[in-house]
Amino acid sequence: MHSWVLRDWGVKLGAGVLAAFVWFHAVTEFSYQREVEIALEVQEPVVPPAGVAPLVVANRLPNKVTVAVFGKGKDLLALRASDLVLRLRPQQGRASSRLSLRLTPDLVESHSDLDVAIEHVVTPTTLEVVLDRRIERVVPVRPCVRLQLADSYTKVGPVHVEPESIRVSGPRRDVQGIEAIITDSLVSENAADYVEQEVALIPPPDRMVTLSRDRVTISVDIQELAEYEIPNVPVALNDAPPGAQVEPSRVTVRVKGGADLLIPLLDAEGDLGLVVDYSRWQSQSEDAGIVEPPADRLYEVVEIRPERVAVVSR
Numbered sequence: 001m002h003s004w005v006l007r008d009w010g011v012k013l014g015a016g017v018l019a020a021f022v023w024f025h026a027v028t029e030f031s032y033q034r035e036v037e038i039a040l041e042v043q044e045p046v047v048p049p050a051g052v053a054p055l056v057v058a059n060r061l062p063n064k065v066t067v068a069v070f071g072k073g074k075d076l077l078a079l080r081a082s083d084l085v086l087r088l089r090p091q092q093g094r095a096s097s098r099l100s101l102r103l104t105p106d107l108v109e110s111h112s113d114l115d116v117a118i119e120h121v122v123t124p125t126t127l128e129v130v131l132d133r134r135i136e137r138v139v140p141v142r143p144c145v146r147l148q149l150a151d152s153y154t155k156v157g158p159v160h161v162e163p164e165s166i167r168v169s170g171p172r173r174d175v176q177g178i179e180a181i182i183t184d185s186l187v188s189e190n191a192a193d194y195v196e197q198e199v200a201l202i203p204p205p206d207r208m209v210t211l212s213r214d215r216v217t218i219s220v221d222i223q224e225l226a227e228y229e230i231p232n233v234p235v236a237l238n239d240a241p242p243g244a245q246v247e248p249s250r251v252t253v254r255v256k257g258g259a260d261l262l263i264p265l266l267d268a269e270g271d272l273g274l275v276v277d278y279s280r281w282q283s284q285s286e287d288a289g290i291v292e293p294p295a296d297r298l299y300e301v302v303e304i305r306p307e308r309v310a311v312v313s314r
Contacts, residue, residue: 031070031071031072031073032070032071032072032073032076033068033069033070033119034068034069034070034071034076034079035066035067035068035069035122036066036067036069036079036081036084037064037065037066037081038064038065038066038067038081038084038085038086038108039063039064039081039082039084039085039086040061040062040063040064040065040085040086040088041085041086041087041088042057042061042088042089042090042127042129043087043088043089044056044057044089045057045089045090045091045131054133054134055131055132055133055134056131056132056133056134056170056171056208057090057129057130057131057171057208058130058131058132058171058173058174058208059128059129059130059208060208061127061129062124062127065086065103065121065122065123065124066121066122066123067084067086067105067108067118067119067120067121067122068118068119068120068121068122069084069116069117069118069119070116070117070118070119071114071115071116071117072115075114075115075116076116078114079112079114079116080112082111083110083111083112083114084108084109084110084111084112084118085108085109085111086103086107086108086109086121087107087109088101088103088107088127090129090131097130097131098128098129098130098131099128099129099130099131100126100127100128100129101126101127101128101129102125102126103121103124103125103126103127104121105117105118105119105120105121108121132171132172132173132174133171133172134169134170134171134172135169135170135171135172135175135176136167136168136169136175137167137168137169137175137176137178138165138166138167138168139165139166139168139178139179139180139181140164140165140180140181141161141163141164141165141166141180141181141183141201141216142180142181142182142183143159143161143183143186143199143216143218144182144183144184144185144186145159145185145186145218145220146185146186146187146188147187147188147191147195147220147222148188148189148190148191149190149191149192149222150190150191150192152224152225153191153192153222153223153224153225154222154223154224154225154256154257154258155220155221155222156221156222156223156257156258156260156298156299157221157298159218159219159220160218160219160220161183161216161217161218162216162217162219163213163216166181166201166211166212166213166216167211167212168181168209168210168211168212169209169210169212170207170208170209170210171208171209174204174207174208174209175207175209177207178204178207178209181201181202181203181204181211182201182202183199183200183201183202183216183218184199184200184201184202185199186199186218186220188220191220191222192222192224193222194219194220194221194222195218195219195220195222196217196218196219196220197217197218197219198215198216198217198218199215199216199217199218200214200215201213201214201215201216221258222258223257223258223259223260224258224259224260225256225257225258225259226256226257226258226259227254227255227256227302228254228255228256228266229252229253229254229255230252230253230254230255230266230268230272231252231268232250232252232268233250233251233252233253233268233272233274234249234250234268234269234274235248235249235250235251235274235275235276235291235309236273236274236275236276237275237276237278237311238275238276238277238278238279239277239278239279240278240311241278243313243314244278244311244312244313244314245311245312245313245314246276246289246309246310246311246312247309247310247311247312248306248309249309251274251291251304251305251306251309252304252305253272253274253293253301253303253304253305254301254302254303254304254305255299255300255301255302256299256300256302257298257299257300258298258299266299272293272294273293273294274291274292274293274304275291275292275294276289276290276291276292276309276311277290277292278311281311288308289308289309289310289311290307290308291304291306291307291308291309
């Protein structure tokens with residue numbers, strides 16, 4: 001390599017950098033056009049007069065638009081997409097009306113001090129907006145729980161949700177058909193203790209609705225399984241005439257359920273609530289004289305001895 005190429009290399013490098021800087025400065029002083037994808041925010045329609053139900057946008061719209069921006073090169077290079085936003089606010093119309101709205105440069109807001117101008121909206125140039133009445137309903141929360149209990153453990157009572165219901169608001173056509181809001185799955189394996197967990201609510205798909213909250217608390221009582229025999233449990237007679245009673249009037253009941261609930265709390269005289277239906281006995285139906293436990297019990301009745309009794313008059 002010739003020595004003259006390496007001679008004064010620092011001066012030559014500096015001259016090159018300076019030339020590039022001068023060229024870049026000159027180029028960025030020229031004006032150009034640049035296309036930028038910016039956020040589209042669609043606001044609720046103009047607030048109506050007092051006594052008139054408000055309307056809301058009832059169809060899904062794009063969240064981005066592309067605009068053509070004009071300015072000096074240095075400003076266009078510094079411009080960020082987040083510096084601009086196109087805000088669209090439909091005028092108040094009537095329910096189920098469909099509006100065709102033209103997107104124009106004057107709808108674009110700038111949050112920058114850069115000297116740029118919006119020339120035109122590239123795409124989309126128009127939007128089809130559907131309006132509908134805004135309504136609100138209170139709907140129940142439906143928990144989604146998948147429990148795998150540990151050996152010798154049982155679930156006691158129903159699954160509890162707090163709160164049990166929430167408010168749902170949005171376009172009438174979307175809100176009216178909602179029967180319940182489903183929670184995200186609560187999954188517990190080898191559960192052997194009280195379960196309490198905060199879970200997310202899942203908004204209905206393809207519906208433009210707002211939930212009053214996004215999470216609820218699910219709790220499940222899990223206890224060690226126990227089996228317990230309770231003697232001398234009284235049996236009552238439903239809707240019977242005076243003097244009618246069952247014979248025998250007391251039975252033995254074997255129950256199974258949570259140990260914390262059964263052994264210390266169950267009382268033979270007042271808690272089991274066994275009954276015989278007098279009308280079935282009178283009609284001599286197949287289940288006449290059957291001793292029945294209450295439907296809303298927190299335990300499983302394994303056996304009632306005897307399972308049938310007679311109805312006698314005294």
